[in-house]
Structure formats: structure tokens, C-alpha cells
Amino acid sequence: MLEATGLRKEFGHKVAVEDVSFTLNKGELFGFLGPNGAGKTTTIRMLVGLLRPTRGEIQVAGVDLQRRPMEAKRRLGYVPDRPMVHDKLTGREFLRFMASLYDLPARAVDEADHWLEQFDLTESADDLISTYSHGMKQKIGLIGQLIHEPEVLLLDEPTVGLDPKSARTLRNVLNGLCAKGVTVLISTHLLPIAEMMCHRVGIMDRGRLIAIGSIAELQERYHTESNLEDLFLRLTEAAEGERRT
């Protein structure tokens, strides 16, 4: 459903992402992990067409993102770490605006009511977004990306600013989407959540994808029974050690 091949991104002389390749299948919930500055956000931005890769290819449901961006973007949803919302619109107006960006009929906003209800935003849907908390902005931004029913959804640190109840709702929603066949890529620093939710994880460090697979696969590959946190630390520290030697 989402296929990245040999992705590389340079900013001037700095290489932010190097030779990243992976394939995500339909209905898969993929955890994208890595320390700060590992290149996760840059990779995600390339995957959704916000950044042009210096090298490499991206296919979204068989559509080449660089050659046919409009068609590919119709199938993508992206929720960044900082909410991309218009503060001077109400929640419902923002959804209407998002619906128009994706060429959805006006009734799509009405159909989004169940998302508002699910995320406890029904009461505040007609309030200005500028009065929302960070978590509420994050939630309305997420709903804005759900109303066009994307086939691939990418979320960058979606749990930041969410209260525990909303975080749990989000987990349930993402699991539900996966069950319906939506491919979800989630970038997070909360390893217990990744461990609990994700079918597979990919660990990035210094711009490279240093490990990918289910937790069981990774444990088998690295001959350990440690949990994801220990595994993550071991892999990233090993990569650091290799670089030093």
C-alpha cells in the first residue's frame, strides 16, 4: 500500500535521510521509531509529498507520488506533530474547508459527526479553534484528515498533548481503521504504546532505517527477549558504537 525505495534527502551538505526502503501492507499499523533528529519527520514528509526526496521513489497504492502527486495525495492523510489547523475557523468550518480541499460533497462534514463524537468534540465543534487546547487542535486536525477516508494515514507524534482518554480513543480509532484496511504509519517516542499497538516497527537512527520487523522478529533476529524499549536502546546504542569505531 505504501512503498518507499531508496529514499534519500539532503539539505545542502547535510544528509537527513539515507537509503530508507520499506513496504507497508494494507491494514498494517506500523510504528516509526527513533531518537530525536533521526530523520523520522523528514521521511514522513517525503512520504506525504511535502518534501521532494533527493533520491528514491514512493508509491502510494501503486501510484507514483512524484509523477502523479494529485492522485497519490487523494489517498493519503497526514497529521503532523504540530496541529495544522486554521485558528480563525470553528471546528466545523475547518472540516468543511478540508472537505473542499479533497473535493468531498458538503454532506461529508455531516458524516464527520461521528468522529467529533468519538473524540469528544461535538460540543466545541462550533467554537473557534483558537479557543481549543493543543490536544483538541490535534484531534480536529486528525478528523480533518479522516473525512476523506484515506487509504494510508501517517501520524507524527499524534499522542503529544492528548489526555489519556483521547489517547485511548486514538488507539481504538487507529485499530479500527486498520481493521477496515487502512494502512497507518505512526511515529512516536512512547515505546509502550508502539509495543502495544503496532504490528511492525521500524527504527531509524541518524537518517538510516537500522531495523524493521515485528517485535517478535526483532527479538529473534537479535537473540533477545527484551521489551521494545530495551531493544530500541540496544540497537541505537550499537549503531552509535559502530559509527565511533
Next chain:
Amino acid sequence: MNAFWDDFRKARNLNRWQRLLRKRDAKRTPVRIILMGIVGLFMLFSVGSASVSPLMAVRGDVQGMNGFVVFASVLAGAFLLYIQLVVVYQRLVVEDSSIMLVAPITGRAILMFRLLEGFNITLFFSLLGLPMIAAYLWLSHAPWIAYLIGLAAIWASAWLIVSVALLLMTLLLRIIRRPISRDMLGVFSSLVAIAILLGTRVLVHDAVGSAGGPGGTGPDTLFANWLSPGFIYLPLSWFGYSLIGLGSGITMGFVYFLFILIFTAVVAGLTFSVGSPILHERLTQLSDAAALGRRQGKAARKMGIFGLGQQSEHATGTRQGRQQADQGTLQGRYQADRDTRKGRQQADFDTLQGRQPANRGRLIWEVTRKDLLRLRRTPVDLANYLFPTAYLLYFATQPAKVGGGALFGLLPVFILVLASTMGRVPISSFGLEGEQVWLYLQAPAPSNTILWAKWLYGTLPTLLWWEVLCVLLAVFHALSVGLAVLLGVAGFWLIPGAVALTLPFAIHGAAFIPRMVGRRNRYVNARSAWYILVIFPYLLLQVAALGAVSIGLLPSVSTNVLMGGFIHQLQSVSWLMYAGLLASILITGVGTLIGRSMGLEAWRNKRIQLYETGSLDGQG
């Protein structure tokens, strides 16, 4: 006392830090100063002429002149008092309350700091009254010392207004239960400004316009009413009485000047003794009220508790079994996926190809609507639109007899005001998207569509203005219906073309970082340089063409609009009408084509820049 000044310095430093954060780029300061200088001079000239011309109209009539001075004093005082209240409220309650609440600073120090800050603003506006003061003292043949005391009286009056504003603010703090939002404040301020300007027009110019008219209320009668004994107890009138005193003999003028000083000291003392203790208390209560009013507060109260620790524990406990299950499920799922993937992708692609093309009209309208809503709901932008509107209304509704009364005499004012608004709306249309510009890049939104939306957004507010202006000119300047309609139709040609030409520069310079006020202003000001260089000459061409149209149609214009024989001699030159119309259409047509083409290129480049670098600051 030392502790007080220490606190005062802290308050000042807090403010300096805020300003420093807002003014990171000093390179554009000269541009800002020049622009502010131009605006200041324009204001001095326009306010000066608006206040001097009624005075000149009643010169020779001492009662009328004195009444006008008192009237102007009360009106200006009320206006400044209102501005001061808004500024103090904005700074104290809306912006600074959270900072001040956590900082170890006394209420007295905060009030003192705000007093000084407010004084600077009030003094600036008060100085706009200098032409009227000079004119009054000159007409009264006052000695040179009177001019000095007049200046001192302005200075003292500024203190008076700020002190009263602070006292009223402390009283207001006791009354209000929840902070008024900035949006409401912006709208309310703009409406008050418009009301005051229109009120001034009605009170002053109607009276002046009817001076000498049979049976009309002349300015001498109207202004003399302001000399009734009741007004002498109104402190805002004391500046006027001080001037009257200076005009007739120094002593009374000086006495009123002292009155102002003593009253200011009493009010300031009262503010410090009464206001200071309640400041922290009320700000805390208001802060609580604002927090409680938020929806998320309700949501938080309803929220259940589910801590991360529980999740983690739960995760550890079930990890082994779940991973095994996951692995089995996923393996099966992956196999099925692999089998059907190719066929599904083909089906998906076929579906995609079969989709209807995007409803561009709806997308254009939704983006325009979003921008119009932002304009309405952002106080800064709304004020930038409404204040010039008020100014325009003020001049457009001036009776024809005042100041020569010629439509052509007013044109420079209209050009300046219209151009400034015309430039501001479209030129900030891309930059004010902010980080949300990513949404256009992320969604399948064609460049052309976004550009048309911005063009529509840039056009609509100015076009609305233009049409209202045409109606007002028809009503107040006795334009013929034919000419008013022609001017209205001409707007449909003139404005879209100018906006189209503005857009490439708007895109080219868009920094997409409007959250910081300083950068937002920097953005607007810096682009103003482009705007002045490129748009202004273009607009002048347009107005020249429009002028030609108007002159060509002179026979249909009532004679009291015209500037005497010179214009009448041009009545026969009907070819000017056709030339003007042709020039308008040509200029606008070519301008729109060039603007659209350049706009598309600029937007494409901006998208590529964002796509390549991910940079939002416009520097690549």
C-alpha cells in the same frame, strides 16, 4: 520606595523582552520608520485640516470659535480615552495577565508602567491637535507664551486621559466577569471609531455646511451650545477652556492648566491606592473564569483516568501472547495482501481515473470564505480594513461645500486609502496562511485554484468598498445615477486587475510565519515597499483612466461638484470618456493576464521551494 522601582524595572524588562521577541529583524526598521512617518504626516494633515477648517469657518465669531474648541477638546478627549481603555485592557488583561500573575511584581509597579506606556501613545495622538491649537491661538492674537502653555496643556491632558483610563479600567475589572475576547474588542473598537467619525461629520460639517443658510442651525449656534455651564465640570473640556483662557489672557489658561494637573494627580493617586490591591486579585479571577469557560475544561472534568503506567503494565503482561498472535495474524494477512495487491492497485487506479475532476469552483469559494472569515475574526486585519473604511466614509460623506467640496479634490484621499487597503488584503493573503500552507501542498489542490481563490479574496473586500463609495458619492455629492453606475462598473474592471498584479509579490514574499506579531508586521511592511514601487504607479494609471472617464461624462454631473470653469471647459472633450474606458479595460486586462501568469509562476516556485527545502520562512 526602592522596592517599588525594582518592581517597576521588572515590569519594564518583561515588556522589553516581549518587544525584543517581536522585533528580531532590525534591517527593515528604516522602512517602518519612513512608512510611519508618511502615515503620521498624512494623519497630521488630515486631522489638522478637519479641525482647522471648521474653526476658519466660524472665525470672527468668538462664541462659535470658543464653542468649537471645547467641543473638539471633549470629542478628542473621549476618543483618546476610548483608545486608551482598549490599549490598557488589551495589554493588561488579554496579553500580560499570565506573565504578570506569575512574576513577583506589585500591582502598583504594573500600573505605573502602564501609565507611562499609555502616556506615550496618548501624547502621540494628542499632537495631531497642534494645527487646531495653533490656528485658534493665531486667530485669537495670543502672545507667544500662550503657545508654550498650550503645549504644556496638551502634555498635561495626555496624563489626565491616561490616569482616567487606568482608573476606569480598575473599575471595569471589578465589573466584568469574563475577559472580552480580542476579536470582540477589535470589532467593537472599529465600530466605535466609525461611529465617532460619522458623529463628528454630522456635528461639525453639517453645521459648517449650513453656515449662513436660511433658517439652518449655524455653527455659531451649534458650537456655542458647548459653552453651556454644565461642560465646565467635565474634565475633558478643560483643555478647551485652557485654550480659551490663553486666547483671552494668559491667567485663566494657566489656571485651567493647573486644574488639569491637580485633577490628574488626584485620579492617579486614587488609581494607585484603589486599583493596585484589586489588580492581582481580579486578574486571577478573570484568568480562572476564562479557563473555566473553555470547553476542554468541561471535557477534562468528564474525562476518565487511564494512566500510562497502566498501559505499560498491561502491555508487559500480555506482550508475549499478543506478539505471537500478531505474528500469526499478520503473516496470513501479508500473504493475502501479496496475492491481491496487484489486482487491487489496478482497481484502485481505475477508480481514481474514473473520478470526477475536482469541483474547482467550490474549492475557490471555500478558500476565499476561509480567508474572509479570518479577516473578520482577526482584530488586526479587521481594524486594518475597518479603520480606512471609517476614514473613507468620513471623506466621502463630506458635504460638497466644505473645503471646496470637489469630487476631484477628494480623489487623492480615496486613492491613498483605497490603495492601502487594496494592497494590504491581497498582499498578506498568502503569508497569513502560516504553517497551514502545508494543507494546500498535502491535499490534491491545484495551484491555479488556490491562486484564483486568493484573487477573489483580494478583490471582494475592496470591491465592496468601491461600490459603497460610489453610492455615497452619488448621495452626498449629487452625482448622477449614470455616473455612479459607471464608476461602480469601472470598479469591476479596475480592482481585480490591481489585485492580480499584487498577488505575485504576495506569493514571492510570503514568509508563512504570521504567529509572531513582529514578523507578521515585518512581513506586511517589507512587502509594502514592493507594493509602493509597483502597485502604486499602476493604481495611479487606473485612477487617471477613471478620471478621464469621469471628465468625459461631466455633462451628467451636477455643477456643485465641479471645480469651476476649468472642468467645465473639458465637458466637450467626450473622446476622453472613450479613451478612459479603453485605457481602463486595456490596463486591467493586461494587468490581470500578467498578474495571473506571474502569480502562477510565483506560486509554483514557492511550492517547489517548500517541496525542496521544507522551509517556511521564505528564505529557502
